[in-house]
Amino acid sequence: MSSNSRRPEHTAPPEVVSNIVKMNSRMIEIQSQMSERAVELLNLPEDQPCFLLDVGCGSGLSGDYLSEEGHxxxxxDISTAMLDVALDREVEGDLILGDMGHGMPFRPGTFDGCISISALQWLCNADKKSYSPPKRLYTFFSTLYSSLARGARAIFQIYPENSEQLELITAQAMKAGFTGGMVVDYPNSTKAKKLFLCLFAGVSGVLPKVLIPSQICPFPSRCRYKNMKGKSAKKGKDWILEKKERRRRQGREVRADTKYTGRKRKPRF
Structure with a gap:
């Protein structure tokens, strides 16, 4: 079997593939790690929350990390099924059904940054006869450029099929007005290697440093919580209280805090 036949974008359109993909714990962990790295590459201000766009948000796993960071x-996303999963999970972000190849329908300067995990390469496929990958990429990048505040960054974690596909993506991004380039983490590792397209809207910036193999933690989840800089452990009482407070600031209905908030229930027999 060739490597190309294993790629999901060659099996069916994204709205179909995402309907049948099951997210196991390992995939969720990887998605969370890539989201964390993407936000790091955004280089957002530490003293204020930002309004971010998640393109190809799926079930909202990347959005969960954005919410945890206070943004x-x-x-x-193009898949109704995946957005339904996000709604069932009660993610804190707003959700829109849309094809990124049709462009981003937002007002100029709306977002402080954009992330996208494992989605951009889908635009390189002509799933319909009317689809032109260069035109769809340019439509996406040009409308995204407009929707970002000047000086904002857009970070795309991608799995390009080959060098030609990577050149097509970057060429259309530059044509739309972006500057920037690729950041390759763990370039000498087959399994850990990750590609991030880092784009700057309106202001040229310096590309971040790559991660090297010696920085790989054998226990990623432990390292993540070790480096959370005093943030509450997920699912603990403080984490729950922080999440409820964020929802109150967003105008959502939240149950009142009680002495039982965050307390583990005794097992039922």
């Missing part, structure tokens, strides 16, 4: 976000 507000809006997710766009």
């Amino acid at each position: 507000f976000w809006l997710g766009v």
